[in-house]
Amino acid sequence: MSSAPAPLQLSGLKKSFTVPDGGRRTIIDVPGFALGSGEHLALRGESGSGKTTFLNLIAGILAPDAGSILVGGSDMAALGEHRRDLLRASAIGYIFQTFNLLQGYSCLENVMLGMTFGARADRARALELLDRVGLSDRLRHRPRQLSSGQQQRVAVARALAKRPKLVLADEPTGNLDRRNSREALELIRETCLESGAALLVVSHDPEVLGAFQNVRDFAELNVCLKEAAP
Amino acid sequence: MTLLLIVRRSLRxxxxxxxxxxxxxxLAGGLLMSVWVVKEQSQRTFTQVNTGFDAVLGARGSKLQLVLNSIFHLEASPGNMPASDYEYIRRHPAVKMAIPIAVGDNLRxxxxxGTIPELFTRVEYTPGRHFALASGRFFDPAEKEAVVGSFAARKLGLSVGDSxxxxxxxxxxxxxQHPETYHVVxxxxxSNTPADKVVWIPIHGLxxxxxHDPRAATDVSAVxxxxxxxxxxxxxxxxxxKQGNRLTFAYPIGAIMAELFQKIGWFDRVLSLVAYLVALVSAAGVLVAIYNSMESRRRDIAILRALGAGRFFISGAIVFEAALIGAIGMALAFGAYVAIVSVVAAIIQAQTGVLIETFAYSAVMLWAPLGMVALCGLSGLLPAWKAYRTDVAENLAPIS
Known part of the structure; x- marks a missing residue:
């Protein structure tokens, strides 16, 4: 009996950047990490610790210097940019702290654009998700016509519309007040549970972290943070 | 579908x-098409208009002047010729018909x-078509009567019964002013020929x-x-x-008019060059407009890329947008073309009586829009290159 590949499995992941003095500084050095199907994990990390870079590497937005990033069995690190775009579009839902909604598009269009590059744009699915996040009466509204909480709900619907195997959330409540923050987090978790998607949240917010049973320090994974620590 | 949505939203x-x-x-496209069509149509029309005649016989001088004066009723007459020359060519066995004209007067x-009624009754100004009357009758050659061309009648406000x-x-x-009184009959x-802007009277009257010099009372201006x-x-x-040196025989009329267009060909080329330059400047306008908006598009590009859109898709969308602006412009260009050509055609008709065909198909109506759309698409390449190079991670701020 063959088992389905894990939504995320990475090893020997390294990423460095050029610093102003011309040298290279390693930001990410993760020897190994995996996320099982349907698993929800929160990574705790301070601002500037490289959490976003880590998620961008997993999403294929950045290419690593070394290592492998298996997303549903496909090695994101070994793919060319075009194939990385396709893999991201089909297998990964990404929720951003600043929502990153397209301001010139309606809620419905934003959600449909979340599907269109990886699969067929399914209007019924988009409507279903917007209904699920309580925005069925805001379909034609532009993001700026919505509250922050509502915008994040649109972002959640967009990330989940394509039924991704892996959902990445980068400080998903960073721009929300306490009530909206709680609601958004519940929504993300519930919708991931419903769809069976693995969820990886990075945050420094204790309230967010408190909502997860499975919480790890990003510094545990990223050995270059350990080395940098006093 | 997605591409269209993205481009539509961007345009909005x-x-x-x-x-x-x-x-x-x-404006550029309209100008380009107008210059081309007016050039093409006027050349075609003026080399084909002969009002039913193959040649013109007149006083010694320039053939072009003779044709312009007697066929197009432009320019001064090169001089008169004796009636005997008219009689000679009228009876010449090689000549089917000869119609004398005399010029020298105007009405405002x-x-x-001055001519003979046969011009109206026997000559087909274009194959199968004689001059027809909108109202009244043709003049009696023995009376002080006039038949007015349609354009001249409209401009002079003349109708049958006026004098x-x-x-x-x-x-x-x-x-x-001459003391004679002529009656419009x-x-x-x-007819869309130069005859439309002429007031015709019996040749003897003129x-x-x-x-007028009584010694030249039987002379004609041309035949x-x-x-x-x-x-x-x-x-x-x-x-x-070649053998004679008193008269000029202008033949064939079309070739003589073609010479005129050859002589003023440089003017066409200058106009075309101006139109091309305007088109080029407009395409550069597309480049500048899109390029300048790239700063504000960066975030949208980064978001679309994060959602899975490839670099080529985003660049393609920019090129498509540029081409679409060109296509919208060229759709509007047909409106500009109609306006420009209508005005130019009216001016040409007022000057010559000849109505050029403004809405006939011309190849320029195909290649100008296609060329302009392609040019605009090309002008989108630079902004597209900028879009291609947009760093996704950098533009998906903030970074935690």
């Missing part, structure tokens, strides 16, 4: 620059031409108008000639132009 987000750029393209700037005094000379001068139906065969034209050409 940058509506003002889109409209201004599209309008400048419309519109040329008065007028001719003015001496080809240029209107109120002080040079007919108005020609539009020859004997008060103040419009229909030949029995093309070879007859070459024979008469040798006879009058």
């Amino acid at each position: 987000q940058h509506a003002l620059s889109t409209i201004i750029t599209a309008l400048s393209i419309a 700037g519109y040329r008065i031409v 007028f005094h001719p003015f001496h000379g080809l240029i209107y001068d109120a002080a040079n 007919g108005v020609l139906a539009p 020859q004997t108008m008060t103040g 419009l000639v229909q030949l029995r065969s093309p070879s007859a034209g070459f024979m008469l050409d040798i006879m009058y132009n």
